[in-house]
Amino acid sequence: MNQSDKLFLRTENKEGKCTVFVGGELDLESAAQMRAVMSPLIELSDRELTLNLRELRYVDSTGIGILVSVLKARHAKNAPFVVEAVPPNIRKLFDMTGITPFLLKQAGQA
Amino acid sequence: MKANEEIVTLKVPAAAEYIDLVRLTLYGLAVKIGFSYEEIEDMKVAVSEACNNAVLYAYGDLPSGSTVSAPDVAPHIEVRFIKQTDALSIVVKDDGRSFDAAAAAQRAESLHGKTVDELQAGGLGLYLMQALMDQVQVNSDAGTEVVLTKRLLKSGELA
Numbered sequence: 465m466n467q468s469d470k471l472f473l474r475t476e477n478k479e480g481k482c483t484v485f486v487g488g489e490l491d492l493e494s495a496a497q498m499r500a501v502m503s504p505l506i507e508l509s510d511r512e513l514t515l516n517l518r519e520l521r522y523v524d525s526t527g528i529g530i531l532v533s534v535l536k537a538r539h540a541k542n543a544p545f546v547v548e549a550v551p552p553n554i555r556k557l558f559d560m561t562g563i564t565p566f567l568l569k570q571a572g573q574a
Numbered sequence: 575m576k577a578n579e580e581i582v583t584l585k586v587p588a589a590a591e592y593i594d595l596v597r598l599t600l601y602g603l604a605v606k607i608g609f610s611y612e613e614i615e616d617m618k619v620a621v622s623e624a625c626n627n628a629v630l631y632a633y634g635d636l637p638s639g640s641t642v643s644a645p646d647v648a649p650h651i652e653v654r655f656i657k658q659t660d661a662l663s664i665v666v667k668d669d670g671r672s673f674d675a676a677a678a679a680q681r682a683e684s685l686h687g688k689t690v691d692e693l694q695a696g697g698l699g700l701y702l703m704q705a706l707m708d709q710v711q712v713n714s715d716a717g718t719e720v721v722l723t724k725r726l727l728k729s730g731e732l733a
Contacts, residue, residue, distance in 0.1 A: 470594075492626045493590035522597075524622050525702055529695035532685070539690045553615050560705050561698050562685035 470494050472519065473501050481512045487519030490527035498530055506534055509543035518549035528561055535566055580657040588649040588668060593625045596653050600664065603655050607662060607726065616706040617664070617724055623699040624666035624720040625651055631670075661708075661725045669717040678712070 471494035472487035482505055490498055505513055515531075531547070538545035547567040550558065558564045584599050586592035597618045604614045628651045654665040682700035685693055703710050709723040 489594065491590070491622060492593060492629065522618070524619055524626065525698035526626060528698055532693050532695040536690060536693055553612075556615075557619065557702070560684070560702065562688070566685070566690060566693070 471497050473498065475501065475505070477511075480510070481514065482508060483514040483516055485516045485519065487521075489522040490520060490530070491522065491524045492526045495526045495530060498527070502530065502534055506537045506541075509538075509541040512544040512546065513538060514546040514548060516549050517547060517551065517554060520551060520554055523554050523557060525561075528557065528563060531563060531567070535563075576658075578659050582655040582657075584653045584655075585650050586653070588629050588651045588670070590626075590629055592651075593622050593629070596625055596651075597622055599653070600655065603657070604662065607657055609662070609724070609726065613724060617662070617722070620703045620706040620710075620722050621653070621664050621666065623703050624664075624722060625653070626699055627720070628666060628668040628670070628718065661723055664722045665719060666722070667717060667719040 470489050472485075474485040476483045476485070484501065484505065486498075488494070513534075515534075535545060555564070558567065582599070582603055584596060586595055600617055600621050601614060604617060609617070649668065649670060652665075652667045654667070656663040656665065678700055681697045682704060683697055684701050684705075685698075700710075703720070703722060707722045708725050709721075711721040711723075713719040713721070
């Protein structure tokens with residue numbers, strides 16, 4: 465199966481901010497694709513890194529695990545990381561696993 | 575099989591790219607039975623987590639370069655959807671290495687109340703299964719069998 469059928473990733477660099485638009489299904493199958501896009505961006509500690517999840521239809525523990533990894537890596541660099549436009553079904557899983565306050569707390573930091 | 579049970583069985587290769595096929599089958603069946611959109615979303619994630627574990631752990635430990643352990647038949651996951659009068663049970667079974675269910679259950683924890691440094695990316699799968707389903711049972715005799723059950727609450731029915 466073509467990976468791009470499943471997970472859509474578009475990166476936008478603007479005014480010192482880097483936003484990754486994530487759409488489709490982020491699961492065990494598409495996790496490698498997500499990690500490959502994210503790992504160079506994690507290193508850019510002078511830029512705010514944002515994940516826009518508006519078009520994300522499905523996420524599982526593999527996808528949430530990637531968010532945890534990014535969160536920790538950015539925290540270690542003292543670099544801003546924000547998650548925005550979280551759809552309700554995805555938000556429910558974030559709340560359940562307990563990752564929500566970390567994403568919101570990060571968002572609140574300058 | 576009890577008289578009031580109806581069973582749909584799906585057998586797929588134990589590979590990540592087939593897990594969405596399991597989700598699609600679950601979706602079709604759950605709609606037919608009358609589960610709500612939210613209940614179906616819950617079950618989709620839970621059944622995928624069980625399949626993830628089968629793909630990642632049950633068959634992931636064959637020693638590389640070994641000539642004797644290569645299986646004659648490619649590993650599969652068997653998913654049985656058992657429709658009962660008041661519930662749907664989903665049995666996810668693999669024939670791989672049995673895993674220590676008790677130890678896994680202990681590791682199954684959320685991220686609530688932790689600091690960023692304490693966060694771990696692993697261990698969320700089983701936690702989510704337990705949080706999303708009414709009942710989760712893990713049997714590990716030959717291979718691993720995870721039984722996920724969601725009760726059917728028909729709207730309009732008196733509790």
